[in-house]
Amino acid sequence: MDGPGHTRVMQITPVDPADDRTAGDILALINTVLAVDAPENRRPVERSFRAELRQERPGMEVAYFAADDGGAFAGYLGIALLVGDNPHLAMAELMVHPDHRRRGIGTALLDHFAAYASERGRTDLVAGTLTTWGDGPRRPDTGANFLERNGFALALVNVHRRSRTDALDAETERRLWDQAVAAAADYEVRTWTGPAPDDLIESYCRLDAMTRTEVPSGDIQMEPERVDVERARAKEARYAAIHQVPVRAAAVHRATGEVAAYTDIHAYTDPEAVHAAQGITIVDPDHRGHRLGMLLKLANLRQLREHFPRVAEVWTENADVNDHMVAINDLLGYEAVDALSIYQRKLQA
Structure with a gap:
């Protein structure tokens, strides 16, 4: 009443x-x-x-x-x-x-x-809620308590981090770049904004299909996405329709011409938008150990500054157990803010 x-x-x-x-x-x-x-x-x-x-x-x-x-x-x-x-x-x-x-x-x-x-x-329900992470800003615990009361169990914790685009001083950025370039001599860096180049799209699809299984997903069971050129181009068309511009960098293996790793940042066409969102960064398991993640993130950061100088900060999200990517982001100046705790509930089939 x-x-x-x-x-x-x-x-x-x-x-x-x-x-x-x-x-x-x-x-x-x-x-x-x-x-x-x-x-x-x-x-x-x-x-x-x-x-x-x-x-x-x-x-x-x-x-x-x-x-x-x-x-x-x-x-x-x-x-x-x-x-x-x-x-x-x-x-x-x-x-x-x-x-x-x-x-x-x-x-x-x-x-x-x-x-x-x-x-x-x-049969598998998934929902998330913001939670406190470390010494970051306090978040209400009501969302987590609510999901747990309703039969959901914690399945994955993704930590939100942000970094200013000028977080690195010139000397530190140059040192990280030189180290990555030296370790990745067998790879060519390709950068672009918008749709992927025609000569890379099929190889790009192969790697894109791995993201659901190579990126940590905790207790959430994920099958690979079926990505072909048509699906990839449809995704790109959607980004254009929602006024986002993918800013991308890829490492191409010189010996095979295959895309061995890529990263992307999503910038907004709105001139008032001063933040961008870091998307996926993935390295083919067969090509790890060459600092490709660091190399591509630095290359893409430079490209973002060039094409979107108004962007002051980039937000990203990493699983708390993704130690390798978290270590790279720490070196790039990312700082944790809070977490998206993802809960799962199983229904009877």
């Missing part, structure tokens, strides 16, 4: 993310939650965020739901199902407005997620 004679009614309904008002409601909710729970974290870039909600995702089915609490947009649920591989997985993003918490809205959204996934044959 909200007051004498007034009953609060909460409803969960599917929403159309292409609707401008709905997109604005979701964006406002996310910004409010971040302002309360994680004020140090980056905010969504509005133009890209709105476009991303509208765009289809290659290899993925996405659905959105809103919780209406007495006429207020009180909660948001986004569900993603992988298509063509990993038919057991269902992933969710769930948020409740701070003014509407402790009213059962989160539980109702989580139940809706479970029912939606189960009806579509999914």
Whole structure:
């Protein structure tokens, strides 16, 4: 009861993310939650965020739901199902407005997620929540406690880190570069922005398909993604549609012409966006031990400065057990902020 004679009614309904008002409601909710729970974290870039909600995702089915609490947009649920591989997985993003918490809205959204996934044959539910990491800013423990109360178990911890693009002094950057170049004499560095060069795309696809199994995924079972040229080009078209520019560097093995490693950073076309997001960095297991990760990250940092001088900081996310990549990021000046703790719940098949 909200007051004498007034009953609060909460409803969960599917929403159309292409609707401008709905997109604005979701964006406002996310910004409010971040302002309360994680004020140090980056905010969504509005133009890209709105476009991303509208765009289809290659290899993925996405659905959105809103919780209406007495006429207020009180909660948001986004569900993603992988298509063509990993038919057991269902992933969710769930948020409740701070003014509407402790009213059962989160539980109702989580139940809706479970029912939606189960009806579509999914058995593994995955959802994340922000948590404190080390000596970083304090994060509420309510999200983790909520998931655990509802049968979820911690499966993976990804640590959020950020670095200024000028974090390295010139001497340190030059030393790291020279060391990496010396160790990678058998490789050529190729850099580009936007779509991958035609002569590298097939080799790039081969490596891209490894990311789900080579990058630590904790207790979450992941099958390789089926990536061919058509899928890769569809991903690139999506980035353009959501006003992001992939900034990429690859190490090409001189003897075979194969892409042995690559890294990417996602910059925004919005002139007001002063941050960028580090994407995947992967080295083919057969080509490790040549400092390719460090070499490519430095090459890409230089390229980012050249093409996007307004970008002041880069955010990245690494599994807490990914010691090698964390060590590289530490040398590059990244500092931990908080963590995205990813929880998993198994449903009966």
